[in-house]
Amino acid sequence: MEKKLKVAALKDGTVIDHIPSDKLFKVVHILHLDTCLNQITLANNLESKKIGSKGIVKIADRALADNETNKLALICPDAKINIIRDYEVVEKRPLVLPDEIREIVQCANPNCITNNQPVQTRFFVLKDAENTHLKCRYCEREVKVEEVKIK
Amino acid sequence: MAGKKENGKIIRNNTMSKNSLVSISDYSKDEILSILESAAGFEANPNQKTLDGKVIATLFFEPSTRTRLSFETAVIRLGGSIIGFSDAATSSSSKGETLNDTIHMVSCYADAIVMRHPLEGAARYAAEISPVPIINAGDGANQHPSQTLLDLYSILKTQGTLENLTICLVGDLKYGRTVHSLLMAMSHFNPTFKFIAPDELKMPDEYKVFCKKHNIKYTESTELNDNFNDADILYMTRVQKERFLDLMEYERVKNVYTLKNEMLAHSKPNLRILHPLPRVTEIDPDVDTNEKAYYFKQAQNGLYVRQAILSKVLIQQ
Numbered sequence: 161m162e163k164k165l166k167v168a169a170l171k172d173g174t175v176i177d178h179i180p181s182d183k184l185f186k187v188v189h190i191l192h193l194d195t196c197l198n199q200i201t202l203a204n205n206l207e208s209k210k211i212g213s214k215g216i217v218k219i220a221d222r223a224l225a226d227n228e229t230n231k232l233a234l235i236c237p238d239a240k241i242n243i244i245r246d247y248e249v250v251e252k253r254p255l256v257l258p259d260e261i262r263e264i265v266q267c268a269n270p271n272c273i274t275n276n277q278p279v280q281t282r283f284f285v286l287k288d289a290e291n292t293h294l295k296c297r298y299c300e301r302e303v304k305v306e307e308v309k310i311k
Numbered sequence: 312m313a314g315k316k317e318n319g320k321i322i323r324n325n326t327m328s329k330n331s332l333v334s335i336s337d338y339s340k341d342e343i344l345s346i347l348e349s350a351a352g353f354e355a356n357p358n359q360k361t362l363d364g365k366v367i368a369t370l371f372f373e374p375s376t377r378t379r380l381s382f383e384t385a386v387i388r389l390g391g392s393i394i395g396f397s398d399a400a401t402s403s404s405s406k407g408e409t410l411n412d413t414i415h416m417v418s419c420y421a422d423a424i425v426m427r428h429p430l431e432g433a434a435r436y437a438a439e440i441s442p443v444p445i446i447n448a449g450d451g452a453n454q455h456p457s458q459t460l461l462d463l464y465s466i467l468k469t470q471g472t473l474e475n476l477t478i479c480l481v482g483d484l485k486y487g488r489t490v491h492s493l494l495m496a497m498s499h500f501n502p503t504f505k506f507i508a509p510d511e512l513k514m515p516d517e518y519k520v521f522c523k524k525h526n527i528k529y530t531e532s533t534e535l536n537d538n539f540n541d542a543d544i545l546y547m548t549r550v551q552k553e554r555f556l557d558l559m560e561y562e563r564v565k566n567v568y569t570l571k572n573e574m575l576a577h578s579k580p581n582l583r584i585l586h587p588l589p590r591v592t593e594i595d596p597d598v599d600t601n602e603k604a605y606y607f608k609q610a611q612n613g614l615y616v617r618q619a620i621l622s623k624v625l626i627q628q
Binding site: 269270271272273274276277278279296297298299300301302 | 334409410411428429430431432433435436450451452453454517556
């Protein structure tokens with residue numbers, strides 16, 4: 161009840177919940193919400209049992225494209241996406257990184273072909289028990305997922 | 312697409328009509344051994360006309376002596392013909408032509424393309440878009456698989472085996488693509504590595520992680536001295552000025568090691584000294600006459616290995 165008072169309900173659209181508070185404005189940036197004309201509700205520093213302090217983004221009348229959910233999976237992999245129809249959650253979409261990410265990440269290697277010629281970036285997602293790395297398909301450099309530069 | 316991913320490695324798609332060689336990791340252990348066996352055949356009989364009627368383009372966007380000359384000699388000895396350039400300034404790239412356009416244009420004329428390019432990943436990209444096979448002759452600091460195969464051939468010839476050897480890698484282990492590729496290729500053969508480099512040029516962590524994942528033993532040191540006395544192979548490298556973004560860093564480390572003849576006094580009898588060449592100051596000329604110096608013969612081996620690569624790439628099309 162208290163939560164509903166803090167964050168307005170959404171009739172149709174997408175809710176991104178459980179965003180770590182320090183990542184909220186990065187989410188705003190990578191989804192280009194600053195130039196989005198849909199109704200948007202932002203809330204931050206809300207109490208969260210799971211992560212302590214969280215942010216929420218509600219975007220009316222908009223579904224996220226695959227490359228947008230991939231971007232979210234890179235910066236806040238534990239966030240949750242809820243699809244809302246007529247005030248009801250009709251789908252909970254987990255954020256899962258695919259085996260390969262195209263275009264949305266810039267290679268950190270300045271001498272990589274993708275930073276010097278019109279070539280779409282492609283990264284393999286390498287996961288082990290401790291870390292997730294991205295490996296550039298072209299120059300083969302690896303970078304920790306926390307250090308990637310999102311376009 | 313040139314291939315798919317399995318366990319983080321790029322696996323070539325065998326349904327493709329082309330058969331590019333971009334990275335040493337494109338070849339399995341069996342394929343590597345097959346190339347080395349084929350190279351021995353070409354050493355015994357260099358003049359085999361397996362490329363009769365074929366046109367090979369050699370596109371060298373970056374200077375090269377040994378690699379270009381040995382590839383071109385290999386083509387000629389195999390009965391093929393050569394087109395291409397050895398200086399990007401004489402190609403349309405100097406007018407702003409993209410690599411995409413150059414590859415599409417050249418593939419109209421040639422049956423295969425041997426390419427060296429200063430940008431890392433250029434060879435993988437070229438292999439994706441080219442209708443004819445690409446042989447990577449070096450892409451920036453990334454991969455140089457034909458050098459790796461000739462290194463393996465030289466090790467096999469001098470040691471009689473590739474298994475269970477101790478290999479000492481010296482010099483620029485940070486930017487040196489030959490040592491990275493050699494490390495990955497030798498992972499099939501249970502090696503022990505000794506990494507000798509100044510702190511500024513030490514082996515990158517990702518390759519040490521690779522060693523740990525593959526149960527490869529290694530040690531690290533900043534001193535050359537006689538640190539290689541238990542080694543079977545001493546692999547010296549040049550500190551490459553062209554790889555440094557910070558020239559001050561280059562000046563600090565350019566003359567860090569010089570191997571002298573007297574330092575070899577207590578080395579193993581079977582030790583052989585390899586170097587991808589060109590050398591500058593890292594091997595004193597007084598080593599050249601030592602029977603353990605193998606770097607010029609190593610360069611000669613490049614001819615036979617490149618004959619084997621060209622034959623595999625073109626005959627399997």
